[in-house]
Amino acid sequence: MIIARLIADPETLGDNLSLAMEMIEARDWEVAGAGMLDICDDVLELEVVEGNPVGIRKILDQCFPESDLLLSDGLIEVPNLFVSDMDSTMIGQECIDELADFAGLKDRIAAITERAMQGELDFESALRERVGLLKDLPEAAITQCLDERIRPMPGARTLVSTLKSRGCHTVLVTGGFHSFADPVAELLGFDRVVGNRLGLHEGVLTGGLVGGIVDSSVKKKVLLEETERLGGEVFSLATGDGANDIPMIEAASYGIAYRAKPKARAAADGWIDRGDLTSVLSLLGIARQDWVFD
Template identity: 60%
Template sequence: MPIARLIADMDGLSARLDAALAELEASGIKVARAGLLDANGEVVQIAATGGDAAQMRSVIDKSFGSADVLVADEPIAAPQLFVSDMDSTMIGQECIDELADFAGVKDRVAAITERAMAGELDFAGALRERVALLEGLDESAIAQCLEERIRPMGGARTLLAGLKARGCRCVLVTGGFHHFADPVAEMLGFDRVVANRLGVAGGKLTGEVVGPICDSATKRDTLEEEAAAIGDAAITLAMGDGANDIPMLEAATYGIAYHAKAKARAAADGWIERGDLTNALALLGLSQHDGANA
């Protein structure tokens, strides 16, 4: 049976909820129950006995487009595996854009990044084009960029701590670079990193990507590989914001788009647009009490 959970503005919530329930019934989805997930919480839960998750998601999106939402089949359970994008998901920046600022080409690189994340450009080609613009930049700029500009997204530490407290394996998989992803993973508590490698020679960037490119297929394959190691019934959570995250969002038990581009949001089981990463815990019905402060 499909179930929807949402965190919405409280002003006028009752009227909007009534309208949504009527719309669900009109679309052939019989509502079994609706109300707060727990007495002291902020998560509204709507459970149905008919229809499917896709139908329910469409109605919820129409009625509560500004809410943070997860629509899935009941019961919703704690994930055993979490696979996440890094840039603009676990951290608030796009690392390659910030690094490009040190080379004086941020505007050019950021414009390519924006189109790639929106799904308008081939990811691998766009990555190589951006990296080529960094040729000759001192490798020391990476450490400076990390120290001065790269910051965790709000709630990232709490989310990781909350998931890991329940035995969840956490994997950071990014179209960015190990130079950034490795320290970010250590800072937040990820168990594994899958990323690209910047070419460096003589203390300067070569303008090339070394080895195979970590792209959308890599992200999906990583999720499936890690899930297989857990077992056939592994419960998985994926999170990302761009078009290259779509395959893993679709492959996960729960795919959540975080302040995402339109294509990623449309492909996901839910989205977070009004809150921070801790709302993922709330939508999954998990307490933040085991987590660290964000």
């Protein structure tokens, strides 16, 4: 049984649902049920017997543009583990791009960032190249950048707080830097932070990094290690937006791409293209009255 939950434009929902059901049944897949969730009345749930997940996803993507979607091959459960990317997922900025602005290098560094997120450049090489361009930038610029530029994505704190209220362990894992990730994690309520460390000497950036690189393989490793540590039957949720998040998204029980680059979106079990991060809670079947607003 494949279960699809989606949030779409209510004005066109009925017509688009009829079209989607016709297209599904044209492939000899049976729609066993279709209706709005009682506890989340903006969420449509479809149950399809013996369908092909890739094919169903393609149909729903075609019939419901700019929707929020989660597709599962079984009952959808509230996760025990939540692992998320930071830049452009939990916060609305790319920290290294904003920091580069203080060095007058934003356009140059942002172009490298974009290509890395699209999967066109090796992540580690792109990261080291960008960090190298920040050499001699004062450490005080990090604090100023945090205060003036870095803001949580809408719904980020409610998402984390609500999942934690359900006993979910939360981890912020980023290819960015602890200098930003630690304050962001504290603000949003994450239990653990994994990130890169900028080299500093006498109050200025050295242009290098300290310790190992947090890349796509490390993100996936963190998710798998936390899953093993929790033990038992663990349902994991991963969110991200770029190519560096793909292995983590694919390894999770539910991988959701948040306003993501095409490659990350294509790798995920679902996406958030329409709403904010609280849409994840609705897709998981958590009623709004049970959300935690801090």
